[in-house]
Amino acid sequence: MGYIRPFSALGLKDVALVGGKTAAFGELAAMGAEGVATPPGFAITAQAFRDGLTAANAWPKLHAQLDGLDAKDIGALAKAAAACRRIVYEAMAGEALRAEILTAWKALAAEHGEDVAVAVRSSATAEDLPNASFAGQHDSFLEVVGPEALIEACRRCFASLFTDRAIAYRVENGFDHFKVALSVAVMKMVRSDEACSGVIFTLDTESGHPDVVFLTAAYGLGEMLVQGRVDPDEFHVHKPTYRQGYRTVLRRRRGEKAVKLVAGAAGPVERKTSVRERHRYCLTDDEVLRLAGMAIAIEDHFSAANGRPTAMDIEWAKDGPGGDLYILQARPETAASRHPAGEIRTWRLAGKGEALARGKGVGEGIASGAVRVVRCQRELEAFRPGEVLVAETTSPDWEPVMRTAAAIVTDRGGRTCHAAILARELGLPAVVGVGDATRVLHTGQQVTVSCATGDVGEVLAGKVPFQVERTAVGDLVETRTEIMLNLGDPDSAFRHGRLPVAGVGLARMEFIISQGVGVHPMALAHPERHMSASERAALRRAVAGYDDPKDLFVERVSEGVGTLAAAFYPRPVIVRLSDFKSNEYADLIGGAAFEPKEANPMLGLRGASRYAHPAYADGFALECRALRRVREDMGLKNVKLMVPFCRRIDEAERVLKALADNGLVQGRDGLEVYVMCEIPSNVIQIDAFAALFDGFSIGSNDLTQLVLGVDRDSEQVAFDFDERDPAVMEMLRLAVTGARMNHRHVGVCGEAPATYPEVARFLIEQGVSSVSVNPASAIKLMRLAAEVEADLPPAHAHAPVAALVH
Secondary structure, eight states, X not given: XXXXXXXXXXXXXXXXXXXXXXXXXXXXXXXXXXXXXXXXEEEEOHHXXXXXXXXXXXXXXXXXXXXXXXXXXXXXXXXXXXXXXXXXXXXXXXXXXXHHHHHHHHHHHHHHOTTOEEEEEEEETTOSBTTBOOTTSSOOEEEXXXXXXXXXXXXXXXXXXXOHHHHHHHHHHTOOGGGOOEEEEEEEOOOGGGSEEEEEESSOTTTOOTTEEEEEEEEBOTHHHHTTOSOOEEEEEEHHHHHTTOOOOOEEEOOOOOEEEEOOTTSOEEEEOOHHHHTSOSSOHHHHHHHHHHHHHHHHHHHHHHTSOOOEEEEEEEOTTTOOEEEEEEEEOOSGGGSOTTEEEEEEESSOOOEEEEEEEEXXXXXXXXXXXXXXXXXXXXXXXXXXXXXXXXXGGGHHHHTTOSXXXXXXXXXXXXXXXXXXXXXXXEEEOOSSHHHHOOTTOEEEEEOOSSSEEEEEESOOOEEEEEEEGGGOEEOSSEEEEEEOOGGGHHHHTTSSOSOXXXXXXXXXXXXXXXXXXXXXXXXXXXXXXXXXXXXXXXXXXXXXXXXXXXXXXXXXXXXXXXXXXXXXXXXXXXOXXXXXXXXXXXXXXXXXXXXXXXXXXXXXXXXXXXXXXXXXXXXXXXXXXXXIISOOTTEEEEEOSOOOHHHHHHHHHHHHHTTOOTTGGGOOEEEEEOSHHHHHTHHHHHTTOSEEEEOHHHHHHHHHTOOTTOSTTGGGOOTTSHHHHHHHHHHHHHHHHTTOEEEEOSSHHHHOHHXXXXXXXXXXXXXXXXXXXXXXXXXXXXXXXXXXXXXXXXXXXXXXXX
C-alpha cells in the first residue's frame, strides 16, 4: 500500500515521509516496553499529498494565490488561504488514495468494531522542529465514525496546510510554502470526553527549569484546554527524585474546570461540569505519576535520539470506558530553547501602578501599550501593532495579529492554553485566566503588563517604567562566601532556582502557611474546640475534600517547602520552622481560639518557646509531619531545618527532643538542624549552642532590635534601628568568630547585607560562611563578594560558577 504506513513502521527518520508529528508518534508507538501507551492506527504519507496536487495540476494555482502575498494584510491573507484550501480539497479526491484509506480503515474496524471512532490529525513535514513547533497551525478532526466521514476528514485535513494562521506562521519563520507537505495520522479515538485529557511539559514552562514535569488536566476533550477556555488542574513532579524511586506529587493546584467538551451526535458539544467535578482533581496521584513516568521516558528517548537534552511538549488523554492513559503526541518544546544561553535576565518594575487585573503570569517580561479589547475575530482588523491584546480567549486563527502585540491578557486559560504557548514562543508577557479582563479593561487605556514577580501576573494602570538587567554567567566568579537566597513564596521558586546561587539560606514557612493553608494548625488538629460560627464555616470550606482536616496542613506545607527544595536541588535549602507571633497566628482561621493576647508579641510566645509548649504541641507535630514528608516521601534531603528565636540552652534541648519525638532526628539520614543567631544570648553562649546545633544563621533584624532595645515595628523609634551601629557590628563579629572557632557553618540572613554594602563587606572580611539575600540583590552581592575576596589573602581562589546553573 503505497500511501499507508502502520505507526509501528515509523520513526524519527521518517519526517520527510509522514511529517514531524507522526514520525515522533512512531517513536512513541515503539516505546511500549518503557511503559508508554499509544492508540492504534495508521499514517497517510506526505507523498499522497504531493501526488494528488500533481495529478490535479494544482501547483500553478497555489503559486498564483501565494506568490507575492503580503501575509500582514489580513483581508488578502484570508482570501488567498480560502482559495488554496479549495484547491487542495478538490485535488485530494483521487480514487487510488481513497481505496488505500478504506482498506486501512477496514483493518482497524476488524479489530475494534465497525463503529470505531477515530481522530484524524495533521502532520506537516516541517512540524515539531526544535525552533518552530507549528502548534495549532493545521486542523485535526475528532470522533470521526465510518468510512465516508473518514475520507471527508482526511481531505479537509490535507487542505488545512493553507489555513490563514499556517501561511502566516511559515512566512514569519522563513519556510517555503511549496517545500512543506502534509501527512495525515488516523488513530483510534481515546474517549477522553468521558474522562479527561491534557498537556505535559518536561520542564517548568515559565522559568525553563529542567528538573520538573509540569502536567495540566481538564475534563473532556483536550481542545478546550488548548483553546484556553478552561482553567485546568496543574501538577509538578520532580524528575531527579522520581529517577531515584520516590513517587510523590511535588505540587498541585486545583483548577475551576467549569466546562468540558464531550462527543455529540453532530460533533463535540460544550457542557458545564458538576459542582463535584469542579471541587476535585480529575486525576489521582497515581495517574499523575504514571503520566510523569511516561513523560520522563519520552524525554530520555528523544534526548538520546537527538544527541542533546530535549525537553518535550506532550499531549495525553484518559479513556473513560477503560480508564487507561494514552500519549497522543510528543514534540520538542520550543519556547525554552529560545532563551539566551548563559545569560540571566532580570526584569524589574521601576515604578508603581494600580493593579487593574491579576491572573497567571506567563514568562518573566514586562511590556506597556494601549489596550485593544477583541471580542470576536472580526474585531481583529482594528488591532494595531504594539497594542495589548485583551480577549476572553484566543485561537490559532488569531496568530498573525498576536505576533504584533506588546502583550496578551485573557479571561480564560491556563499555562498550557494557546495564548500562553504562543506568548512564550514569541517572548511576550501574558496574563491568562484573569476572569474579568474584558470587563475591567477598555480599548485605548494605557497599561503595563508585568510577569516579573512570580506566578501571579498583573495588569497595571498607566505606563509604568521598568528595567531589564542582563548578566552573562561567564562573567561571574565563584567565591568562598556562599551567596544564598531568602525565599518564602513557592510560586517564584523555579524562576529563582536558575540563579547561580549556592542555595536557600532562609526558606520561610510563614508565607506557605498563611497563603497556602490559611488555617491555624491547632484548629486543624482540634476542630472540636470552640470557634465563632463564621470561623467554623470558613474552616469547613478550607478542608472540603480532605478526609482528615490535618491533611490540609501537611499537604500544602509539604508541597510548598518541597517546591522550594526541588527548585534548588541538590543545593541546600534551610527551612526555618514557623516564626509567627501570637497576634499573627490569631489572624489565621480559628486562631483566636488558641492564641493568648500578649502585650508584646515580638518578645512573647514565638519560635522555639512555642514548639515544645503544650498549647502548641499538636500544631508543631503537623509541621514535623509536613517536613518529614518532604524529606522521606519526596526524597528532598537537601532540606535542613532551622530553629528561630531560641533563648536558652535548655529550650534548645527541648526543641531537639520534640523534633526527634516527631520523627525528625538530628543526624539521621543526613538531617542537619541549625539555629537562628538573633538574640544576644545566642552570641554570648555560642559555644554551648554550637554543641547542640549544626550551624548558625544570623538574623540581623532581631539581633539589632535586641542589642539596641529598639522595637523594629515602631515608627516612633525607627530612626534608632540601624544595623551599622558599632554595638551591632561588634555582635556580628563575635557571632561569626564564635561559630568559626566551633567549626560550625555561620550565615547571615537578614536584609542588612543587601541594604548596606559596608555590612556585607565587613561580614565577608570576618569569614562568614554564607550571606543570604533577596533574589533581586543576589547578583550584585556576588560581584561584591568577589571584589572583597580579591583583596583578601590569596587562599581565596576564584573559579567560574557556570556549573551552578542548569
